[in-house]
């Protein structure tokens with residue numbers, strides 16, 4: 001069993017607070033670290049992996065401090081976001097070099113290359129690899145010492161759908177084997193597909209935590225804003241405002257549309273077409289006006 005404990009961890013760079021008093025526990029299985037760009041995910045992962053010291057707070061793995069604790073690194077595998085690799089090496093040479101750093105030999109490297117299904121291309125130079133192949137070789141390097149904690153920073157970035165599916169299968173397998181796998185992403189659907197558990201960070205703070213149903217619910221239960229155009233905006237506004245699912249309606253004269261704030265997503269989306277039908281009003285445009293992930297995240301932080 002491998003449990004990572006992040007206890008009141010903050011990290012700042014000069015006067016930029018990248019991670020602000022985060023406390024979370026990551027257990028076995030696959031966890032998704034979800035947050036928009038700049039949320040502090042990489043900084044957090046670097047502290048989890050022992051690459052970076054927290055400014056305050058502690059990161060421990062099964063009770064042992066991670067920072068400056070060499071004995072613990074053999075339990076941790078980390079796949080960084082950055083692309084840089086020694087392109088002039090073959091995939092096999094790259095993984096063997098990493099195995100040697102851990103005091104292991106070619107056999108461990110071979111096993112890791114087999115796990116990521118890269119044996120077929122192991123003797124080609126990395127410079128000839130696709131993004132997905134590079135990612136898999138990075139994975140093999142991270143797995144060479146058979147770590148119980150695997151940390152991956154935005155591993156799906158730039159992958160095509162097939163490569164994404166292959167990596168998802170591999171991470172799922174690692175989670176099923178009882179490893180603690182944490183990957184970061186700024187894409188909700190990606191995290192939903194793979195993670196048993198989700199931790200949301202926004203602007204350096206811990207915003208929410210739970211399984212994907214809970215995170216989805218938090219996201220759909222927030223107030224939603226819509227821009228609606230119809231054949232009779234005033235009559236539609238009058239009919240909608242009477243219902244408790246609608247908390248505010250503004251007539252936007254410049255846009256020639258209604259700006260509606262709904263507090264009950266499910267009820268409002270059923271109500272709108274019904275009200276229009278009952279009053280003989282034609283709906284011309286119905287578009288969500290704040291569906292960006294950023295707005296969802298800022299709602300979660302404010303909650």
Ligand SMILES: Nc1ncnc2c1ncn2[C@@H]1O[C@H](COP(=O)(O)OP(=O)(O)OP(=O)(O)O)[C@@H](O)[C@H]1O
Nearest residue numbers: 013016017018035036037038039040041042043044
């Ligand atoms: N070495 C550093 N020096 C100065 N500021 C930094 C450093 N590393 C990170 N930051 C800042 O800390 C904040 C969080 O960055 P971080 O890279 O951890 O976020 P992220 O969620 O991983 O975002 P992305 O997905 O864009 O990499 C950002 O404002 C970033 O500019």
